[in-house]
Amino acid sequence: MNAIHKKRLIIVCVGVVAFAAAAGLVLFALNENINLFYSPTQVAEGEAPVNKRIRVGGMVATGSVQREPDSLKVLFVVTDYENNLTIHYDRVLPDLFREGQGIVATGKLDQNGQFRASEVLAKHDENYMPPEVSDMLEKRGVDATGTTAKP
Amino acid sequence: MIPEIGHYALILSFCFSVALGVLPMYGVYRNNGLLIWLAKPLVAAQFLFIAISFGFLTWCFAVDDFSVSYVASNSNRALPMIYKVTAVWGAHEGSLLLWALILAGWAFAVSCFSRNLPDDIRAMVLSIMGLISVGFTLFLLHSSNPFLRLLPNFPADGNDLNPLLQDFGLIVHPPMLYAGYVGFSVAFSFAIAALLSGRLDASWARWSRPWTNIAWVFLTLGITLGSWWAYYELGWGGWWFWDPVENASFLPWLVGTALLHSLAVTEKRGAFKSWTVLLAISAFSLSLLGTFLVRSGILTSVHAFAVDPERGLYILVFLGVVIGSSLTIYAVRAPTVKSHAVFEFFSRETVLLFNNIILMVATATVLLGTFYPLIYEATTGGKISVGPPYFNLIFAPLILLIMPVMAIVPQILWKRSPTKDLIKKNIIPLVCGAAIAVAFWYSGDQEVAGGFDLRIGLAIVFAAWLFVSIVKDLADKIGLFSDLSAVPQKIRLLTPGYYGMILAHAGIAVCVIGVAMVSTYSVDKDLRMAPGDQVQLGDYQFEFKGLKKTPGPNYTALTAVILVTDESGKQWLMNPEKRQYPVRRNQMTEADIDPGFFRDLYLALGEPLTNGAWSVRIQVKPFVRWLWLGGLLMAFGGFVATLDRRYRMKGRGV
Numbered sequence: 104m105n106a107i108h109k110k111r112l113i114i115v116c117v118g119v120v121a122f123a124a125a126a127g128l129v130l131f132a133l134n135e136n137i138n139l140f141y142s143p144t145q146v147a148e149g150e151a152p153v154n155k156r157i158r159v160g161g162m163v164a165t166g167s168v169q170r171e172p173d174s175l176k177v178l179f180v181v182t183d184y185e186n187n188l189t190i191h192y193d194r195v196l197p198d199l200f201r202e203g204q205g206i207v208a209t210g211k212l213d214q215n216g217q218f219r220a221s222e223v224l225a226k227h228d229e230n231y232m233p234p235e236v237s238d239m240l241e242k243r244g245v246d247a248t249g250t251t252a253k254p
Numbered sequence: 255m256i257p258e259i260g261h262y263a264l265i266l267s268f269c270f271s272v273a274l275g276v277l278p279m280y281g282v283y284r285n286n287g288l289l290i291w292l293a294k295p296l297v298a299a300q301f302l303f304i305a306i307s308f309g310f311l312t313w314c315f316a317v318d319d320f321s322v323s324y325v326a327s328n329s330n331r332a333l334p335m336i337y338k339v340t341a342v343w344g345a346h347e348g349s350l351l352l353w354a355l356i357l358a359g360w361a362f363a364v365s366c367f368s369r370n371l372p373d374d375i376r377a378m379v380l381s382i383m384g385l386i387s388v389g390f391t392l393f394l395l396h397s398s399n400p401f402l403r404l405l406p407n408f409p410a411d412g413n414d415l416n417p418l419l420q421d422f423g424l425i426v427h428p429p430m431l432y433a434g435y436v437g438f439s440v441a442f443s444f445a446i447a448a449l450l451s452g453r454l455d456a457s458w459a460r461w462s463r464p465w466t467n468i469a470w471v472f473l474t475l476g477i478t479l480g481s482w483w484a485y486y487e488l489g490w491g492g493w494w495f496w497d498p499v500e501n502a503s504f505l506p507w508l509v510g511t512a513l514l515h516s517l518a519v520t521e522k523r524g525a526f527k528s529w530t531v532l533l534a535i536s537a538f539s540l541s542l543l544g545t546f547l548v549r550s551g552i553l554t555s556v557h558a559f560a561v562d563p564e565r566g567l568y569i570l571v572f573l574g575v576v577i578g579s580s581l582t583i584y585a586v587r588a589p590t591v592k593s594h595a596v597f598e599f600f601s602r603e604t605v606l607l608f609n610n611i612i613l614m615v616a617t618a619t620v621l622l623g624t625f626y627p628l629i630y631e632a633t634t635g636g637k638i639s640v641g642p643p644y645f646n647l648i649f650a651p652l653i654l655l656i657m658p659v660m661a662i663v664p665q666i667l668w669k670r671s672p673t674k675d676l677i678k679k680n681i682i683p684l685v686c687g688a689a690i691a692v693a694f695w696y697s698g699d700q701e702v703a704g705g706f707d708l709r710i711g712l713a714i715v716f717a718a719w720l721f722v723s724i725v726k727d728l729a730d731k732i733g734l735f736s737d738l739s740a741v742p743q744k745i746r747l748l749t750p751g752y753y754g755m756i757l758a759h760a761g762i763a764v765c766v767i768g769v770a771m772v773s774t775y776s777v778d779k780d781l782r783m784a785p786g787d788q789v790q791l792g793d794y795q796f797e798f799k800g801l802k803k804t805p806g807p808n809y810t811a812l813t814a815v816i817l818v819t820d821e822s823g824k825q826w827l828m829n830p831e832k833r834q835y836p837v838r839r840n841q842m843t844e845a846d847i848d849p850g851f852f853r854d855l856y857l858a859l860g861e862p863l864t865n866g867a868w869s870v871r872i873q874v875k876p877f878v879r880w881l882w883l884g885g886l887l888m889a890f891g892g893f894v895a896t897l898d899r900r901y902r903m904k905g906r907g908v
Contacts, residue, residue, distance in 0.1 A: 129619055129648060133626060136644035140637035158639060175782050175860075175869050194780045195860030195869045198489070198841045209639075235637050 142239045147186040160207035184249040190218045199225040205236040260310030261401040267303035268391040274384030278377035293377040297365045301358040321408040324400040330414035332808035340425045341415045347400035354390045378447035414837035423483030431476030435541040437469020442538035445531045449587040459521035464901040471892040478885030489843030491856045496645045501624040502544030509537040512613040528588040598670040619648045657716035664727040687719030713770040717763040754895025758888045765884025771877035784867035792874040795819040809833045830857040
């Protein structure tokens with residue numbers, strides 16, 4: 104092995120180590136910051152972790168929105184027409200938030216099985232359903248209003 | 255009749271694209287002068303007919319022809335005329351037609367401003383652009399025809415344009431962004447033509463550079479405008495969400511920036527040749543990928559149009575063909591390209607290599623974060639989203655790494671650079687930078703700052719260092735400290751390329767200061783406010799006076815009246831609105847922003863609560879304008895660099 108080969112070998116080794124370190128860091132950062140999506144049924148069956156940042160979603164149940172009179176605190180129920188999940192929120196709700204609309208919320212599940220949302224998303228399009236929610240309903244075999252789809 | 259003429263013009267344009275994609279290329283292969291000559295008229299015809307087609311679609315919007323399905327779903331009689339015209343690109347079909355129009359426009363521009371190109375190279379470039387046009391016009395005709403009719407029962411009135419899009423930002427944002435996306439097709443075509451002809455030399459880099467610059471300028475403007483639009487129109491005061499579609503525009507920008515710098519090395523020093531070609535291919539491929547992301551709706555995003563699997567599949571196949579064939583050509587031809595340039599470690603080449611590595615790492619992490627939800631779903635079936643903290647975590651150190659490099663680059667020479675001056679020259683800028691950063695730190699409101707953040711502190715030090723070192727370098731170069739009488743002459747001697755570089759780098763410094771300040775010192779509060787309620791936020795006091803009804807052309811609005819009092823006792827009114835659009839039964843938050851060079855006040859109405867109270871979001875956002883100011887400076891720098899005289903000279907290989 105002559106000097107040039109040795110130099111190249113060192114460069115390649117340093118490159119590989121640097122790349123591995125960078126890739127490791129990126130994957131670590133990625134794993135720390137992914138938010139898994141759970142349906143109300145998965146939450147009810149205890150699949151979702153408590154006190155970890157996750158996302159949940161479903162249709163806002165009709166008549167479920169309750170506001171506290173003196174603050175912004177609001178609670179509402181999302182459903183996949185099999186199980187329900189109560190969501191607490193204390194910020195301004197998005198424009199398209201309303202009963203019967205599909206929403207996705209990011210936040211943490213508390214000890215009592217209720218969801219503390221830090222962000223609620225409803226899309227700016229009447230026809231738009233969050234893909235997570237429409238997939239979830241499709242798996243349950245119901246449409247957006249909860250009616251069982253015809254086979 | 256009108257829509258049919260538009261449709262017919264589109265078909266004609268398609269035919270010309272096919273001819274353009276085949277004939278001149280065959281002419282170059284057979285060395286047939288007539289076929290090579292044909293490239294120019296074919297480009298002109300293709301552009302003319304697609305422009306006619308676009309014009310007729312615009313006409314359908316202007317005269318409310320609701321028998322055209324696309325017009326019926328995206329316009330309305332009550333819509334103001336300016337929005338009727340811009341509604342043309344408000345949804346999928348029309349925006350794709352705009353894409354194709356801009357593509358043909360770029361090809362036409364290349365055919366007009368390429369007198370210094372050899373005929374065969376020009377014919378090949380135009381031919382490749384013609385092939386890309388074929389793909390897009392075929393897509394329009396096949397599954398996204400904007401001229402489809404709703405006959406015989408067409409609606410009496412249209413479904414209105416999405417209220418979010420009824421805005422000045424939408425008039426300019428998509429055309430700019432598309433001009434940028436599509437502009438990279440020129441660099442792409444030049445790269446493929448160079449590979450095919452085997453003439454991958456300095457003159458090739460010199461031809462590509464101005465076109466790449468201009469495309470990059472448009473993309474920078476498009477992204478800046480998009481961020482500004484999201485800030486004031488979405489009603490949340492956010493300016494960057496790391497949303498998949500934003501990422502889709504950011505990816506070609508990152509690669510395009512790398513390409514600009516790599517092209518500089520290829521032109522000046524003949525190094526990095528095959529790498530530059532690969533970047534040109536990547537930049538355009540990522541632009542196509544961005545289009546695919548927006549159109550197919552496979553990723554959750556605020557930008558997603560209605561999902562149509564057939565369209566998604568078409569673009570995916572098209573993407574596969576473009577990337578597959580260009581990489582095949584690259585694999586076959588690139589090994590014949592040799593770079594002979596030698597350079598030492600302390601040289602401008604190394605610095606630009608470092609720039610490229612950082613930008614590639616940034617591209618890879620954004621790409622991974624954007625597509626990870628898809629990979630995850632495919633492998634585990636679970637649904638995830640990747641949060642902004644991931645991107646912020648990766649980007650902060652990358653920015654901190656690249657800023658010092660930008661600060662020292664004007665003082666580093668090509669090939670080999672002495673190191674001993676470097677430290678001496680940077681002591682003053684670095685000390686000034688630190689002093690400015692301390693000043694910034696004390697000017698901020700410490701109560702809301704939530705403690706010192708090392709990354710933010712460093713970002714401001716580096717930004718200030720970068721800025722001071724640019725100013726000092728300029729002062730040195732024009733001899734401000736030595737011979738004042740020679741200054742005017744020295745100013746003229748510096749090249750536009752140099753001015754462009756320092757402007758764009760200063761833009762980065764301004765932008766980084768904006769990001770650092772707004773993400774550290776922003777105050778943000780959601781409140782319940784009844785008439786008469788007062789609240790103090792930062793240096794400002796807000797009093798909710800009440801609400802009034804305001805009619806609009808195609809909506810009705812509730813306007814809040816809020817009295818703002820600043821520290822000095824100056825008072826003014828602000829009026830955030832809640833608009834109801836009856837046609838789509840949409841509700842829109844129209845924030846009121848009091849803009850300022852050092853801070854924005856941002857008020858948005860939430861929803862009605864009990865007893866006449868409303869939920870209100872109040873934000874004080876320091877230095878937020880600097881974000882977009884930085885973007886504009888970068889774009890202006892790119893534009894200035896394009897003015898360099900050597901791009902207009904007749905190219906003769908080196």
